[in-house]
Amino acid sequence: MSRETRSFAVIGLGAFGSAVATELARFGNQVIGVDSDERRVSQLSDVLTSTMILDTTDEAALREAGIDRYDVALIAIGRDIQASILSTMNLKMLGISTIWVKASNKAHHRILTKLGIDRVILPEQEMGRHIAQMLNNPVVQDYVSLGNGFSVVNILVPERMDGKELAALGVGKKHDLRLLGLMRGTEFHACDQAGLALKKDDKLILLGKRADLRRFGDTL
Template sequence: MAKETRSFAVIGLGAFGSAVASELARFGNQVIGVDLDERRVAQMASVLSSAMILDTTDDMALKEAGIDQYDVALIAIGRDIQASILTTMNLRMLGIGTIWVKASNRTHHRILSKLGADRVILPEQEMGRHIAQMLNNPVVQDYVSLGNGFSVVNIVIPGRLTGRDMASLGIGKTYDLRLLGLMRGTEFRACDAPDLVLQAEDKLILLGKRPELRRFGDAL
């Protein structure tokens, strides 16, 4: 069965917005990019399904451009907080199903949340926390926060553990963690085989609370 694609409107084609729009398009989705800056629109015209110069604080202009027909909108307007807020209000009134918005600060975040944005993003803070996690524990290559203190992390097996079996790591016993699987190169392996032997550079995919994940990573 073919993967179902969705349509996305990305409003604001600065560094953040253009990166998200490009990736969404690379995944095969229909993506329209919108900005007031003619140069930014021109740069993205060949990458996206369509790109246009548009004042998104004008609700009629949004409707005439057909933005209300898109499944998801990402508002990635940079420093113009007023434009970000008005655009969020306009898209909500137009009935866009899902609206994500980039916030400039916590006050902006609170306002956008009150306006009914489905998710408000503070990219610098989120990336800062992400990098801090990896700097704090070098064996952690990547992680995703799931809320309520739970995260999924990608932990690299150090070379000194080569040849050990999975049970020797104490996952689920010594450590209150759940093992979701293992990546060996580009190959995913389930970890239910009792005779699975670890190799250097294997990457464990673990689910658990941050303190327990940290304790496990420190032990490695």
């Protein structure tokens, strides 16, 4: 198997797994989709690099299918926690270097963490926090949590700031934040450009702690 692109095995082709697998394939990666449900597999057979009907709780079947040759595995099995855990253990034994697993609940999350998984995902909670951040402050268009209280956020420039210089934002002085740049439509502008002035609907890309970002958003 060529290593020019990363290869992904997505196990469990429900709504979450299918969405991830489809996007990974759209980015040009090699993606195999695996599920025990023939209907789910057939729906993605023309979208992914390959698909397979397989019982992933069977280590021998996984090995025979060549899943061990993939760089990254995502286990997105839904409510069957036992199948998720057994599949995870099997992939660990196959030696796949990077394994992400979707957890169904906090107990499932704790078990997976004990298994030494690279990342355990609780999609509903993570998306809930994401949406809450944007609902809490309408100028926040998007954000990414970096851990240790730091985030990168995308903040919309309001009409009242149109035409003002970057210094008027108070970033790095009044606000303990770092301005990484701004997006104007589809164009990126570095914020060290001389004479760059703000325009309504520019999107500021800011790095800082959540509390500082929240205070900055409130001032806009």
